[in-house]
Amino acid sequence: MVIWGNEKMMTTPELASRYYALMLENKRAQIVDELYAQDIVCKEPEHAIAMGISTITVGLEAVKAKAKARAAMVAEIHGDYCSEPLIAGHFFSVVLGRDLTLKGKPRMSLQEIGVFEVKDGKIVTEQFFY
Amino acid sequence: MVIWGNEKMMTTPELASRYYALMLENKRAQIVDELYAQDIVCKEPEHAIAMGISTITVGLEAVKAKAKARAAMVAEIHGDYCSEPLIAGHFFSVVLGRDLTLKGKPRMSLQEIGVFEVKDGKIVTEQFFY
16 A cells, blocks of 8 residues: 555555456446546447447546446346456456347357556556457 | 368357467467468557558568567566457467567567457457557
């Protein structure tokens, strides 16, 4: 734990543990509110464009809007999975899985690797691989 | 295991296991020879430029040349570490650690996250986070 002014700033292992604990409780909105920096940069693969997802999203409000737009496409979530994080320096990595049905689509299973960069106790970049 | 013509093509979990087994034996050259595609693309962070490392290296020969140039900078490797891989779809992720002394430098400890993309039984992209 690093003390910075009056605030206690989470280290990368602390932040990764908090992320993992919140994912196990499926508190995705709280993860964004509590752990993401204002200037968060989210990177998705090039082929995500075909699914109507931007390859780069910048800023907390834009990331929240993206999550909201995605949630609106979902008919039902049948199951969620998050692996324990791997940690290296100021980065951590997890596998995220989701068993879901999008509106008007057949049920499907999605898996991705997420890599998160931590700076000053917040997540400043996230990049997804799928 | 997918059969393709007369060749047995490794699945992503099989390839990740093989990568991990070879890393534990510190057979890094064999990993490149055996597991990398001819058109491998290696991505390093932007700040690597300051260390004389290209952010993008394309092709097996260029990746081998990069490894050779890096090895020439090393005075002594004191220890190596590779985590068990996380696997999601056709990607896997590991933490790589190295305790080493570069020529003319103090001993240091390096840690990075590597994310690998698999296609047709070979690693086609690798991206490092540090």
